[in-house]
Amino acid sequence: MNKIYLSHSNIVSGFGFGSVSALEGIKKEVSDLKPMEDENILPHPFCSSRIADSLLQEAYGNLGPTEKHTRLEQLLLVSLEKTIAASQIELDDRVGLIVSTTKGNIDVLETDGPFPEERAYLSVLGKKIKTFFGFRNEAIVLSNACVSGILAIAVAKRFIAQGRYDHVFVVAGDLVTRFILSGFNAFQALSQEPCRPFCKTRSGINIGEVGVSALITSDRKHLADESVVILGEASCNDANHISGPSRTGEGLYRSIRAALDQSGLLAADIDYISAHGTATPFNDEMEAIAFNRAELQSVPLNSLKGYFGHTLGASGLLETIVGMHSLHQNTLFASKGFQELGISQPLAIIQSTTSKKLDTFLKTASGFGGCNTAVVFQKAGK
Amino acid sequence: MNKEYRIQRYGHIRQGRISLNGIPRFESNETDFSIFIKSAYKNFDTQYPKFFKMDSLSKLALIASDVLLENENEKNIALALSNRAASLDTDRRHQKTIQDIENPFASPAVFVYTLPNICLGEISIRHRLFSENSFFIFDRFNADSLFEYANSLLANQKSEKVICGWMEFDQGKYDAFLYVVAKNGIFAHSIEEINRLYLTP
Known part of the structure; x- marks a missing residue:
């Protein structure tokens, strides 16, 4: 089968507009997480990484929009415009569009907003992105909790391998909203720091x-200079609990095994792991168990949540893009916020940013509903 | 390239009627979904107390998958479901509780259902399926995407079978359609046939 690649990409984040600003921040081991007060979101202070409205408005205005877009749509349009421009691909009927999000325009449910409730339907969000750029195919919206962003890469690969498309643009995003924060707050899962x-x-x-x-x-x-081949991918359910991770890491372990099998690589061939690492007690413990079962405990590993927070439906794609640059720069980025191992099994957490020759990496994610996804990547080379 | 896969069976829950391969398994005149689905639960002697904690979308998915899988022995089955409203029915409930002026506190039991793929998790737990899960959103039933996706999963040995379908619950209205794609089966696995079965409750 022909190889399928992850190529041009873009990150719009609290670090700035474009992947370069995010990567510079990470390389300097600077976090964009800050304490914030916003009573429209939570009645008490919280810690988050957000995109400044003024900067987003400016970047969005430069696209010359002819209709009004929601804040999330603006964010997705601004990012995707850069990726399409860099790719130099004509948007004909061989080009697909996948939108990855958990909650889309959920903020329109707030009673005082300017947009109708209809905008909360994810297919409407997909249509807005499609129409803006003139994609010929309908958007495929993927909403699979916190694995959405990484599963979107697997789904794009599968549609290309099936011959449905030659190229797929994936765009992913979720906003910091009262809807989301009040929910995680009710689970007592939010850290103030x-x-x-x-x-x-x-x-x-x-x-x-x-x-x-x-x-x-x-x-x-x-291909971009930093492109990687998508070698293997898999997504397995824990079949255990809808909001708690499996105590044996079953679904994640199975996902890793199946992704490695498809890639043709062994655990020993993996140079770096970009883990999910949300920093909840149960999630991180579950991952440690799964990585040990897969004999990956000595592979350098980080979680990027300490730089951006958990960006929900975007996190898997965001962290894969950073992982791709990590390979290209032959640099292992520090797992921000980590001080002392707090899990029952050993893991090789990257404590400071270091240079190392890298060829392959494994990206994993896990989420509500018991879902887990693992994807294996390798440098594309020139 | 692609082998020819087949559809083994299909099921519907629509307008007070639950059917398998077009044959009615349960019928009711009840128009209220919560009463209707509870009477279906009793009718099938389901005995799964977790059912009562679920939101409407997961209740619909649970009963639909029970009917579809009642004589199924294979456990390596992937799930690829889709709908239009995602989890909006429960999203509205969550939004209402956090906007309550007197008591603006979210309920974890509601919040956890504000994701459409939770119903895949519920099916996976119920039937012990440790397999591929994907949830897609389309503005209408989209046989083309499900057809390609099921072919891809089977051709790459991601699973022995795939359950595909449409699982929609929005503002009291519901529409469930599930079908099993495998190596053998009575129906053709083609876009035309999927669309025909979708329209044949």
Whole structure:
């Protein structure tokens, strides 16, 4: 079968507009998580990474929109425009569009907003993105909790391998909203301080927001310098609990095994793991168990949640894009917030940013509903 | 390239009627969904107390999958479901509780259902399926995407069978359609046939 690649990409985050600003921040081990007060979101202070409205308005205005878009739509449009421009691909009937989000325009349910409730339907969001750029195919919206962003890459690969498309643009995003924060707050899952994945003193998650996009293609003519091959992917359910991770890491372990099998690589061939690492006590413990079962405990590993927070339906794509650059720069980025191992099994957490020759990486994610996804990537080379 | 896969069976829950391969399994004149689905639960002697904690979308998915899988022995079954409203019915409930001026506190038991793929988790737990799960949103039933996706999962040995379908609950209205794609089966696995079965409750 022809190889399928992750290619041009873009990150709009609290670090700035474009992947470069996010990568510079990470390389300097700077977090964008900050304490915030916003009574429209939570009655008490919280810690988050958000995109400044003024900057977003400016970037969105530069696109010359002819109708009004919601804040999330603006974010997705601004990111995807950059990726499409860099890809130099004509949007004909061989080009697909996948939108990855957990909650889409859920903020329109707030009673005082300017947009009708209809805008909360995810297919409407998909249509707005499609229409803006003139995609010929309907958007495929994927909403699979916190694995959405990484599962979207697997789904794009599958549609290309089936011959339905030659190229797929994936765009992913979720906002920091009262809807989301009040829910996680009710679970007592929010940390008031920047989160500490896998650390003994971890005290929960932070929710952050980003808009990210990437090109998935089988055509080597459209590769970026940093491109990676998507070697294997799998997504397995825990069949255990809808809001609690499996105590044996069953679904994640099975996902990793199946993704490795498809990739043709062994656990020993993996140079780096970009874990999910939300910094809740149960999630991080579950991941540690699954990685140990898969014999990956010595592979350098980080969670990027300490830089951006948990960006929900975007997180898997965001962290994969950073992982792709990590390979390209032959650099292992520090797992921000980590101090002392706080899980029952060993893991090789990256404590400071270091140079190392890298060829392959594994990206994993897990989410509500018991879902887990693992994808194996390798440098595309030139 | 692609092998020819087949559809083994299909089921519907629509307008007070639950059917398997077009044959009615349960019928009711009840128009209120919560009463209707509870009477279906009793009728099938389901005995699964977790059912009563679920939101409407998951209750619909649970009963639909029970009927579809009652004589199924295979456990390596992937799930690829879709709908239009995602989890909006429960999203509205959650939004209402956090906007309550007197008591603006979210309920974890409601919030956890504000994701459409939770119903895939409920089916997976009920039937012990440790397999591929994907939830897609389309503005109408989209046989083309489900057809390609099921072919891809089977061709890449992601599972032995795939349950595909439409699982919609919005403002009291419901429409469930599930079908099993496998190596053998009585119906053709084609876009035309999927659309025909969708319209044949």
